[in-house]
Amino acid sequence: MKAAPDLIVPVPDDALLIAFANGDAAAARDLATRYLPRVLAQAMRMLADLAEAEDVAQDAMIRLWKIAPDWRQGEAQVSTWLYRVVANLCTDRLRKRRGTIAIDAVTEPADGRPGAVAHMQTNARLVALADALAQLPERQAQAVALRHLEGLANPEIAQIMDISVRSVESLTARGKRALAHIMAGRKAELGYYDD
Template sequence: MTQAQDPFAGAPDEAVLIAFANGDGQAARVLTARLLPRVMAQATRMLGNRNEAEDAAQDAFMRLWKQAPNWRQGEAQVSTWLYRVVANLCTDRLRKRRGAVSLDQVAEPMDAAPSVPAQMQTQARMMALSNALAALPERQAQAVALRHLEGLANPEIAQIMDISVRSVESLTARGKRALTAILSGQKAELGYDDDEPE
């Protein structure tokens, strides 16, 4: 959507959401275009499955549209609220999945790569990371994913997870140590055997 087609260019997400609540259908398209790529990235990283991520993202946006008429201005950023909803929806899906299917049985999404060996190595690395994250306590896994996979700052993660910044720092530090311990024995098979030790 170009700036000429976007009547909300420069307007904050909250203003676009309020316009939607007041009956402006184009506002929904604008807000979706702004937020969907990052929401999908978050859901895909948490779930490791693009189809499930699409379902979670759709559910999150449906909740946002339902919430729009009651949106309390100035209480939260729309993106932060949406990230929290997506994180909760993904966590619920992971809990159900753990009860029904092991992560080894969940197919990895196809990942375009220059060659088949590179694609296989990328998939092996993602599976190892997904399995390692799944072995962590849920709050640690969520904090690590939001910080190091989504690239969010600690204050934003604190809002999403409804905890203090200090708790975020603690969760990510413990999570990184645990991931390092879990993955340390797999360096060679994942193609990291030539890496220099830190």
């Protein structure tokens, strides 16, 4: 017996945004439920600091509410727009961080739980990654983050960053090389040992 087709079709993002612009506050809740986890994760991966990532996520979503009345259906995708806004907000924060070390970014203190040390190690690596991203030119940092932290394909990154696919390839290649170079000196500290 064939399964009944799923009749519940999700409301498209831009329809929700337009509904919100027309006074439907519940549409904002739907959009936040749909996008906040992804927006927060993107910010957290780039910044390795939960408080800062939450600020960025809040800022990005509130910008979405503000742009709602001017949103043109079909012209842009909400997801693409949010990727771009979060990437920009994160590189803004990373730029301000340059020269300072985010020593308070390790969120969990060591304790006696199994896995606590590994957790600390992971946090230290993510903070090191964020510190290294902060040292890259902003466009390189954004391209590398979208490619390797978000796992997006180059054409999608090209759309988000409003550049050609070839430019994305160039930015990600140069950015990754630069990151590897910056982090090479911290291998032992981060728990990586050459065989």
